[in-house]
Amino acid sequence: MTPVLAGLLLGVVFGAAARAGRFCLLRGMKGLLSGGDLSPLRAFALALAVAIIGAQGLQMAGLTDLAESLPMRPRFSWVAMLAGGAIFGVGMVLANACGARSVVLAAGGNLRSVVVLACLGLTAQASLTGVLAPLRLWMQSWGVAQPQALSLAQVIPAPLAIGGPVLALLALAWPLIRRTHLPQAAAAVIVGATVAAGWWITAATADPFDPPILTSVSFVGPVGDGLLWLMLSTGRALVFGVAVVGGTFLGAFGMTVLMRDLRIESFTTPRQTVKAIAGGVLMGFGGVLALGCSIGQGLSGVSTLSLASLVAFAGILAGIAVALIATRHTRNTGI
Helix, strand or coil: CCHHHHHHHHHHHHHHHHHHCCCCHHHHHHHHHHCCCCHHHHHHHHHHHHHHHHHHHHHHCCCCCHHHECCCCCCEEHHHHHHHHHHHHHHHHHHCCCHHHHHHHHHCCEHHHHHHHHHHHHHHHHHHCCCCHHHHHHHCCCCEECCCCCEHHHCCCHHHHHHHHHHHHHHHHHHHHHCCCHHHHHHHHHHHHHHHHHHHHHHHCCCCCCCCCECCCCCHHHHHHHHHHHHHHHHCCCCHHHHHHHHHHHHHHHHHHHCCCCCCECCCCHHHHHHHHHHHHHHHHHHHHCCCCCCHHHHHHHHCCEHHHHHHHHHHHHHHHHHHHHHHHHHHHCC
């Protein structure tokens, strides 16, 4: 099976599960900060626990080499990782969705998400190779580190590095499993499993004469690459990441039809439009700066126990929290 076909099928499974389970980190953070429903956050914790177990299990079985994965960077800017993650988190709040959630919502007829994705993809490409690349490179020159240890398992004993986070995440997710949220829990398990499967697929389908850097499910760079492929498909090869994004759309659309939940939604106010555009732009730049999004770093990256991914994910969580608190203060004060 080719990487593109495998990525397409993987995306279909991811998109269907994410749509069925309404998988969304932002919803979970809203519940945490408002004292509301924590089930979305518990679902994210369960998906992350499964992703860590799966990725580390594949590593132990010799079926993949996470040392060759994108998150295991021997040299990275912790400032850029943290700042990029925070920028991405603020963008999530403004857009009311991350990149993955925007793909899933767009498949259900949400036209606001189409605008978010267009702005995210264009800004991601501008940050990688376009007019924003100099700014990105300048920020990535700050606080450059070359740590001897690249993963948490190289800092503390591997059983503790893997078992500690997994047990903590499962403890957070336990009420979701124990109560009447089994469909949501099942969807979260599938999402986490697709992340682990992504590492295996990119390792198993790699060209031995030209092995690529291993990747898994992610949505910032691939959305930008997808837009570029749509415009230049005759001169640009389709790759795993773009196929995952396309598969996610197809899987989410199929699940939407099965659930009879397809409905067209659009903007109701100019303010909503501006927030969607700003959110997409911030997620595009912040995601490239942090080398991933809430899925690419928060699930895929953290599943490798990469220290760089942990820094980026901390930035994403901080950005979401600050933006949500600021939004609530603005609403309460009428500013």
